[in-house]
Amino acid sequence: MTRLRGKALLLAAVFLAGCAPYAVLEPQGQSAGSIAGLLHLFMWVCMVIWVAVVAALAYAALKRPTPAAGSPLQSAAEFDGKANWIVGSFVALTVAILAVLTLSSYLAGKTIADITGTETVTIHVTGYQWWWDVEYEDTRPDRTIYTANELHVPVGEAVKIKLDAGDVIHSIWVPSLFGKRDLIPGQHNELTFIAEKPGVYRGQCAEFCGFQHAHMGFTIVAEPRPAFDEWRREQLAQAAIPAALEQQQGRDVFLSRGCGLCHTVRGTDAGGRVAPDLTHVASRQTLAAGTLRMTMTDLARWISDPQAIKPGTKMPKADLDERELDAVVAYVGSLK
Amino acid sequence: MQFWLPTVFLVAIYRGQKSDAAMMRAIMLLALLVAPASCQREERDLTGSVPEKPAAGIEQSVLHPGDGNNPAPARSKYEETAFDVAEGKRLFQWFNCSGCHFNGGGGIGPALMDDKWFYGSSIENIVATIKEGRPNGMPSFKGLVPEKEVWQLAAYVRSVGGFVAKDVAPSRNDDLNAAPAENRAPTPSPFNGKGP
Ligand SMILES: [Cu+2]
Numbered sequence: 001m002t003r004l005r006g007k008a009l010l011l012a013a014v015f016l017a018g019c020a021p022y023a024v025l026e027p028q029g030q031s032a033g034s035i036a037g038l039l040h041l042f043m044w045v046c047m048v049i050w051v052a053v054v055a056a057l058a059y060a061a062l063k064r065p066t067p068a069a070g071s072p073l074q075s076a077a078e079f080d081g082k083a084n085w086i087v088g089s090f091v092a093l094t095v096a097i098l099a100v101l102t103l104s105s106y107l108a109g110k111t112i113a114d115i116t117g118t119e120t121v122t123i124h125v126t127g128y129q130w131w132w133d134v135e136y137e138d139t140r141p142d143r144t145i146y147t148a149n150e151l152h153v154p155v156g157e158a159v160k161i162k163l164d165a166g167d168v169i170h171s172i173w174v175p176s177l178f179g180k181r182d183l184i185p186g187q188h189n190e191l192t193f194i195a196e197k198p199g200v201y202r203g204q205c206a207e208f209c210g211f212q213h214a215h216m217g218f219t220i221v222a223e224p225r226p227a228f229d230e231w232r233r234e235q236l237a238q239a240a241i242p243a244a245l246e247q248q249q250g251r252d253v254f255l256s257r258g259c260g261l262c263h264t265v266r267g268t269d270a271g272g273r274v275a276p277d278l279t280h281v282a283s284r285q286t287l288a289a290g291t292l293r294m295t296m297t298d299l300a301r302w303i304s305d306p307q308a309i310k311p312g313t314k315m316p317k318a319d320l321d322e323r324e325l326d327a328v329v330a331y332v333g334s335l336k
Numbered sequence: 337m338q339f340w341l342p343t344v345f346l347v348a349i350y351r352g353q354k355s356d357a358a359m360m361r362a363i364m365l366l367a368l369l370v371a372p373a374s375c376q377r378e379e380r381d382l383t384g385s386v387p388e389k390p391a392a393g394i395e396q397s398v399l400h401p402g403d404g405n406n407p408a409p410a411r412s413k414y415e416e417t418a419f420d421v422a423e424g425k426r427l428f429q430w431f432n433c434s435g436c437h438f439n440g441g442g443g444i445g446p447a448l449m450d451d452k453w454f455y456g457s458s459i460e461n462i463v464a465t466i467k468e469g470r471p472n473g474m475p476s477f478k479g480l481v482p483e484k485e486v487w488q489l490a491a492y493v494r495s496v497g498g499f500v501a502k503d504v505a506p507s508r509n510d511d512l513n514a515a516p517a518e519n520r521a522p523t524p525s526p527f528n529g530k531g532p
Contacts, residue, residue: 185510256479256480257479257480258477258479258480258481258482261430261431261432261480261481262430272430274430307382307383308383311382312380312382314426316482316484316485317383317482317484318482319482319483
């Protein structure tokens with residue numbers, strides 16, 4: 001019995017640990033903080049009310065009926081007065097509680113909205129089935145960054161995300177940083193948030209969008225300003241020139257076997273705009289919208305048969321022989 | 337399937353004239369039979385490339401001066417699943433076929449929605465066109481596009497021409513489009529009188 005309970009506890013602990021990167025209750029940003037505060041307030045107030053109501057109900061249900069003295073109609077006037085008083089005060093209490101909750105919800109909404117317009121970085125995110133296209137806007141076009149599935153943001157600064165969808169409705173959600181906001185074809189949405197602590201936060205599409213909706217995640221890396229600027233500079237650069245022979249062969253495979261029809265690798269002839277920009281793909285932490293980790297093995301697994309990993313994904317399985325596959329994996333893995 | 341369901345219904349009506357209860361029972365039975373049929377429209381093949389080996393002699397077009405005994409090409413499974421045709425429609429834009437053929441109306445490349453086929457209208461002919469290219473400006477996509485995707489593209493080109501069943505051809509686009517949807521394309525009538 002105790003062994004069973006121990007196992008159950010262990011299992012619960014394991015499941016709860018799974019929640020860690022999605023911690024709603026462990027906010028790391030201002031917006032998520034306001035939302036979590038609101039959650040706590042509502043939870044405690046509603047809990048107290050619930051306990052009081054259940055207690056009153058139990059009391060009324062379990063109380064022994066007092067035998068009526070004389071006719072029940074006799075004391076009606078007296079009883080009415082008492083009832084009016086009780087009902088009246090509970091109505092007043094209800095109104096007061098609702099007012100407090102409404103006000104706190106308004107204030108939380110205002111805190112979230114107030115940072116709009118103070119942003120230092122603007123990122124344009126477009127949702128596709130089933131990955132996120134990312135563009136860092138800049139007044140100078142030659143300083144615009146194109147990447148995918150991973151956002152870097154400076155800690156403590158307001159960041160604006162402009163949201164669009166390329167096919168169906170998606171929704172962006174990073175529980176530790178901000179609430180959900182939909183990406184809708186033909187409708188432009190925005191959100192502004194501040195990451196308060198450095199860290200790697202996991203995000204997820206929160207609107208069912210087809211086959212691989214569950215595999216449409218992304219990461220936000222919050223880092224101090226100097227590290228962010230450094231990352232930005234690196235992303236601006238063109239793709240690394242392959243050094244090793246195998247990588248050079250891989251580049252030829254990449255260009256001659258159709259990868260470039262869909263993907264862009266800046267600095268080469270590959271200029272497709274319908275799939276993630278791969279110029280610095282190996283510098284990301286995950287692969288295929290948070291589905292795999294960025295390791296050479298997982299890269300090989302993905303390129304050799306994406307349909308086995310994300311059935312229905314819009315990247316076809318390429319007809320490559322073993323040698324071509326090894327070469328192209330070596331090349332893509334070198335795109336730091 | 338298409339034939340025996342109405343048959344059941346007719347039998348039911350015939351029997352129903354004898355008794356109301358039998359009629360009710362027959363209708364219930366029909367509903368039970370029809371309901372599961374609506375659950376699945378088709379099987380989607382999500383595995384990687386499954387190359388379909390083209391039959392021998394596919395380089396011929398309908399206009400080919402042969403002995404006239406070319407067997408009618410068997411329908412490819414790619415033009416019988418709405419999913420594959422829809423994937424072909426997406427790839428037609430992604431691989432920029434639309435850059436030359438526009439949405440089938442033609443421009444730099446010839447129209448794909450009319451009755452004229454320089455290189456044949458069968459799916460095997462179209463596959464060959466895409467893979468090998470054609471001399472007057474159609475680039476070869478051999479090696480660039482995996483085999484399965486070539487077949488999906490060819491199936492879509494067939495639907496632009498109106499060769500594909502209406503319940504398989506893609507329906508209206510979400511955005512504005514000058515041409516009618518593929519599933520509303522008129523059925524072609526090749527001038528040699530033979531069906532596609
Ligand atoms: Cu989704």
